[in-house]
Amino acid sequence: MPTLVLASQSPARLKTLRDAGVEPVVIVSGVDEDQLAGLAPTELALRLAELKCAAVAGRDDLPAAALVLGCDSVLELDGQALGKPGTPAEATRRWQEMRGRSGVLVTGHALTDTRTGWTTSATAATTVHFADIDDEEIAAYVATGEPLHVAGAFTIDGLGGAFVDGLEGDHHNVVGLSLPLLRRMLAELGHSWTALWHAGESVTP
Numbered sequence: 001m002p003t004l005v006l007a008s009q010s011p012a013r014l015k016t017l018r019d020a021g022v023e024p025v026v027i028v029s030g031v032d033e034d035q036l037a038g039l040a041p042t043e044l045a046l047r048l049a050e051l052k053c054a055a056v057a058g059r060d061d062l063p064a065a066a067l068v069l070g071c072d073s074v075l076e077l078d079g080q081a082l083g084k085p086g087t088p089a090e091a092t093r094r095w096q097e098m099r100g101r102s103g104v105l106v107t108g109h110a111l112t113d114t115r116t117g118w119t120t121s122a123t124a125a126t127t128v129h130f131a132d133i134d135d136e137e138i139a140a141y142v143a144t145g146e147p148l149h150v151a152g153a154f155t156i157d158g159l160g161g162a163f164v165d166g167l168e169g170d171h172h173n174v175v176g177l178s179l180p181l182l183r184r185m186l187a188e189l190g191h192s193w194t195a196l197w198h199a200g201e202s203v204t205p
Contacts, residue, residue: 002065041081048072049108075152100132124178126169
């Protein structure tokens with residue numbers, strides 16, 4: 001079984017895989033997420049995932065047999081793609097727009113088998129219902145720094161979890177990686193999800 005290589009620096013994606021019994025090797029892609037502009041949210045998430053996957057799959061320091069996984073997430077609100085806010089002011093503005101409303105968290109996934117060169121890519125979408133939080137709660141949350149560096153300016157597996165009233169769809173996708181989708185993509189390339197439970201046991205990420 002090839003080694004799963006996660007082309008992402010996201011601690012949440014790494015934890016999601018580990019909690020699911022998979023121990024990947026982490027190699028950060030270094031792709032500039034701001035290089036694409038003017039794309040619809042779903043297309044943007046997919047294209048960035050494909051770029052990250054390709055950047056790592058082309059390296060010469062990979063394990064002998066590797067399955068390279070690239071992911072990228074954006075929040076779609078009012079037809080716009082919202083990535084990482086980056087600054088407290090932008091995170092505050094985002095939350096003032098999102099509170100009491102619903103958005104769609106879209107995550108692009110791209111998977112390449114370096115032995116065969118086969119690649120598959122797809123997106124997963126989860127509807128997120130945000131709590132109608134007040135300005136004081138927004139200020140307190142932004143002050144923690146957590147929402148500045150995550151897609152959509154929120155998490156469900158951290159401090160932001162209390163500000164999400166509900167989800168429709170795969171909750172793992174909101175963390176940044178849809179496990180059911182990844183299982184289907186592996187099968188498309190001829191690999192078993194359950195085999196990954198043991199493939200990385202001797203690998204140090």
